[in-house]
Structure formats: C-alpha cells, structure tokens
Amino acid sequence: MTIKKNIFSILLLTFAVFNITAQEAIPEVEALLNKMTLDEKIGQLNLLTPGGGIATGSVVSKNVELKIKEGQVGGLFGVSGPEKVRQAQEIAIKNSRLKIPLLIGSDIIHGYKTTYPIPLGVASSWNMELIESAAKMAAKEATADGINWNFSPMVDISRDARWGRISEGSGEDPYLGSAIATAMVKGYQGNDLSNSQTMMATVKHLALYGAVEAGRDYNSVDMSKVKMYNQYLPPYQAAVDAGVGSAMTSFNDIDGIPATGNKWLITDLLRKQWGFKGFVVSDYTSVNEMTAHGLGDLQAVSAQALNAGLDMDMVGEGFLTTLKKSVKEGKVTEEAITIACRRILTAKHQLGLFDDPYRYSDTSRPEKDILTTENREAARKIATQSFVLLKNENNVLPLKKDAKIALVGPLANDKNNMLGTWAPTGDPQLSIPVLEGLKNVAPKARISYTKGANITNDGEFAKRVNVFGLRVDIDTRTPEAMLSEALQNSENADIIVAVVGEASEFAGEAASRTEISIPPSQKKLIKALVETGKPVVLVLFSGRPLTISDEFTLPVSILQVWNPGVEAGNAIADVIFGDYNPSGKLTASWPRNVGQIPIYHSMKNTGRPAPTNRFEKFKSNYLDSEISPLFPFGYGLSYTTFEYSDLVVEKKKITQDELVNISVTVKNTGDYDGEEVVQLYLKDEVRSITPPVRELKGFKKIFLKKGETKTVSLTLYANDLKFYNSNLQFVSEPGKFVVFVGSDSTAEMSAEFELE
Structure with missing residues (x-):
C-alpha cells in the first residue's frame, strides 16, 4: 500500500x-x-561512440566502459552484433547502480547489410508500399544485429544539387517528401516498438538543412517563415504525425540561432505546435560546435541547448561535463534535466528494454535475417524501380540478350561504388558489379569489357574522395592507353554500354561540389565512343542531379541508376535487357548548368515572368541559358508510351470542407507492358501571398499492359488547398484553382474548379 x-x-x-x-x-x-541522482540523470543524456565504425566527425569517445559502469551513458552507436551489444548491455545492467539499459543506435540510411539504392534513388520509385517495405527489411536486419534505434529518415528538402547530402533525402518536393517520410517511419517502427524486429526511427535534420547557402555542408540557412512553413517543414511534421520516436537537430542556424540550441524550433514548433512526444538528440558534436558559431564556451552552449529542449548530446559530452555546474550556478534547472531524462527513459520503455535489455541480442537471428536470398531479391526489385530512363535514342533500349556488347567505363566492373554513400553497414565486396550482372541476366550475350578511363585523373581530388576507402582507383596505365584499348574493344561490338558517372563518395556528408558534371576523363571517353558511330548507352551513376547538357545532345541513350546497392549489376541488367520496364521519375529537377541552381518545379512567378525557352529583354531570364531545367521534376521515360485524355473534375464549385474528386484516362500506346506515375499538380490562381506556379498535390503509380486503358482517380483533400499565409495561419482562400495532370511537372492537360 x-x-x-x-x-x-x-x-x-x-x-x-x-x-x-x-x-x-x-x-x-x-x-x-x-x-536517480542528478549525475545519473545527466548520464542518460550522454550518447557516445567507442569508434570502429564510420564516424561523422573527428571525435571518438574515450573510457566508454568506465562511463557506462558509472551511469554516465544513455546510449551508444557504432556498436553492432548480438554478442557485442549484449556485452555493452551487461556492463550497464550488471555494473551500474540503477541497471538502466542502453539505446543502441546506428545510421541505417538505405538498408543494413542488404543495401538498396540511396534514398534519392528509392524516392524515384514513387512507390510508397515499396519504400515502407524497404525500411521494414532494414529494421529486421539491423535489429538482428543488435540495433534498436536508427538515425533515419533524413527528410531535408533540397533544391541545390551541389549539396552532397541531397543523396540522402527525397528531393525537392514537400508533398512527395512527406509521403516518403511517413512510409519510412512506418516501415522502421511498425505498429509495436517493443517488437524485436522494429526499431525507433529518427527524423532528421531538424531543420532546413537542405537549404544551406552555396550548397556547402554545415553552412548557414537564412529563410523566411512563410517559405519555411510551406516548402521545407512539411516532411518533418509528417514524420511526427506518423509517430516517429526521436528527432535529430541539424548543424545549420535558423534565424541566427543554431538548430541545436534553438528553443523556437525544438520547443515551440516541434513540441508545442506539432505535438511531438519523443526525445531530441543532437547531431555529431553539434552542441560543441555552437561555440564555433559564436555563442559562447562549452558550458554556455550546453546550457542553451538543454534549455532549448535538447535531450541527448551526441559524442560531445558537453552535457556530461558542464550541466551539474550550470545547475549550481542557476543557468539550468534540475527539472529541465529530469524532463530530458524522462523522455529518454520513456523511449527505452517503449522499446521494451526494461522488460528485457537483451531482446536485441539473439545470436540466432543474423544468419536467418541478414543478407538472405529473399532480401537480396527485394533489394534488386527496389533498385529496378529506382532507375530513371532519361533518354532512349532511336529506342535502342532494351537490348537483345544475344547482343554483342562492348562494356566500357570505370564503373563497369567496380564493386567499391555500387552501394553508394552512407552505407557504413554494407560490404562493397558482396555487391554485384555491372559486368557480372549482365552475364547473369544474359548469359548468351557476347560481352567484352575494358575500363576505358579513370573516374577522375585528378589525384588530389581522388584523395579527398577516398577518405572512407578506395572509391577512385587511378590506373597505372595512361589515359591514352586505356582509351585506345576501349576503342579497339568496341570495333566488333553491335552496341557500346558505357558505365560512367560519380564515385559513391562524390556525394554524401562533407561532399559538396561546385562542379557537378561528369568528370573530364569520362567526358573524353564518352565523346570518343560516340565518334565510333555505334549505338551508345550511358549507364549513369550519381548521388545527385548532374549537369549533363553536353551528353544529352549526343546521340546516346541514358539510364540514370544512382547508386543501386548490393544487387546493382543484376538490377541494371534487368532493365537494360527488358526484364523490367523502367518506371522511375525524378524527384529533383536536373539543371542545365550550375548557374541555374537553385531550380525546382514549384518556383514562383515574378511580375515579369519569362517565356520558358527563349530570351526576352526585361523578363526574368538569363542571357546565356534557358530558364527551364534539362529534366523537370517528375520526369522519366519508359520503353512504352502513355496517352492521357478525359481529365474530369467532379465538381466545378466546392465549399471549404469538400473533397475534389478528379479522374483521368491513361492508355498504354506502346509495345511493352509498363508502369506510369500519374501526377497531379495544383495552381492557386489568386491568393493573399504569391503562389507557386504549381505544386504537386497527388500521384498514383499504375501498371498497364500494352494497349490497356485505365481510368485513374485522384482526390484533393481540404488541406491540399491550404497554405500558410503571412501570419503563419494554415488557410485556404476562395478563388479559382487549376489542376494539371500528366507524366511530369510540365503537364499541360488542365481543368479548373472554384473554392467558394
């Protein structure tokens, strides 16, 4: 009693x-x-890494075992394997006073051991069921290896392809990004976090990280609240609405205050406005880095971060070493520390760790749950749906399986670049390179391979790229000798398949570029191959949109494959030989040149809008370039063709709370069965703040057999007509709306309705 x-x-x-x-x-x-004592509460706010994995900073924690025993650690990352995780938990359970289990975190960005395409590639599938199933597979594998907390999904909107981390997100659009954020959270967390095959997700990076100035990682962000609320914040909120368990702050500042110490962001927006119930962790040493931002010494910035609502300090140990002193000096309260500690303990309770701290340490699981045949087949399917056919010159693709092929290029037989950036848990040597994949899928094809060129001839650049291992291997042969060999090899071929593009670490964290074209060494190779007069197919690897205007003007076909993951070669062969008809659509506009950046489909009109593809003085355009992108958002070809007709808006006038039901007829008019992403865009003709030219507000991926016709239904909901006005009120305003439906963001078929 x-x-x-x-x-x-x-x-x-x-x-x-x-x-x-x-x-x-x-x-x-x-x-x-x-x-708990004050020291023990502070200890739960401390996240450490003992090293051994790929870090995202130069700091590695020291004396980790001793700190766990003394109750000074709330979680670890960089530890995996049931035995190692059990060992870490045993230190906490058997040696610390209160026997509190540890969170075990990791960056599972696009698969665990069974890696699938980089997130920008997966997003190009526009298939939410597929994306959710991919996250579910990643959770099952990661938890089999002892991990219960994932630093994903990254939902940062980015309109700047120079930014290396565009590869980790879903592109430029908040509507699509929100749908993908929801699917990933559901996939990772399932319906029960205490299920040992699910793991807690982390929405990151809160907030606006994709809008860093000059596309340079860790840089400042300066943005109006209206743009923030309408264009950049929705995917974070979608993850919160989906029940994400934790959130990670970003490295950039917002309104002049670093995100990690920004009370408006963490407390007012995330917790009060959005109702977030989980805990907030800093990014790698971002508490300490507030000092470099100019906000004071470690004690000052640690106090600011805690008072802002940050709960856990990743690696920097500012909380561990300064908060007790700050309590004594009245700079923080013990109540604030208790609140943060409660949130972390609640997460551990949700994961079932208090009931069984060893629930993620089942040594029988790795063999039966990781890198299974079933998982590899799933990764292969995910990859095929991520590829985007950018150009099909004279309908060269798909190739016949008995073709005589000259396979050329520095990425054609290279396992090291198949997985892509941010795949620290994957093993590149288990990946299928393109040469092997072509032979697997088309054993009767006559394939001869030559490298042809280096990824880059710049040795200094290669050193920067190779920081996590060999990604750029500069051949001992001269570039001239390699090119000569490739041309000789191509003489007897029916067709040339050139596998070119970026090495995996050309993109990713701390991998921003000012020049995002194909490297000169490969440009020279492509031009020489075209000059043979033979049909050329470019299989293009990249972690970002590239500027490929030069290549696009050549008589070549182009299949964009991103970094496809462990089943790369098999998936590429499936598409090249027609076992799967490409259905991917771009989720970020591809600029004609770097000078167009930022470029995206939902830009606003000016008072002097320019014609799309011609110059007119005193209009908003360039002297030296068209203003349209090379490839618009939503773009992607198929081996077949689709015809749209009979766009119908059910009602011409609606009230504020009514749905708008829309239908369109789509017919497969080509020679292949295929999938099409039917896209719906909306334009608000007149409103109190300037509207975008158009915004994505609906999509549906459908399958049509050749000759088949389907009527596709799409629905606009009340919130789809709303926006944040200048007072940051989420409203819809009476007036005329125009609906555009088609295969990409330039869709011309339109209909109108009026909101009363």
Missing part, C-alpha cells in the same frame, strides 16, 4: 511540475527517476 501511495504521489508531482497527464506518465519510469 505504501508503495502504491508513493507512486501516486510521484505521478501527481509529475503532473504539477512537468505538465503531463497521469495517463502519459509511466510508473516504471517515474519510480526510476525518483531514485
């Missing part, structure tokens, strides 16, 4: 001091908090 009274007293105190309801309080957590 006394115990029950004590627990009830704790709950009442919690309600009074921390403003949470008794229903939300977890008795086990509250009882534990009541036993």
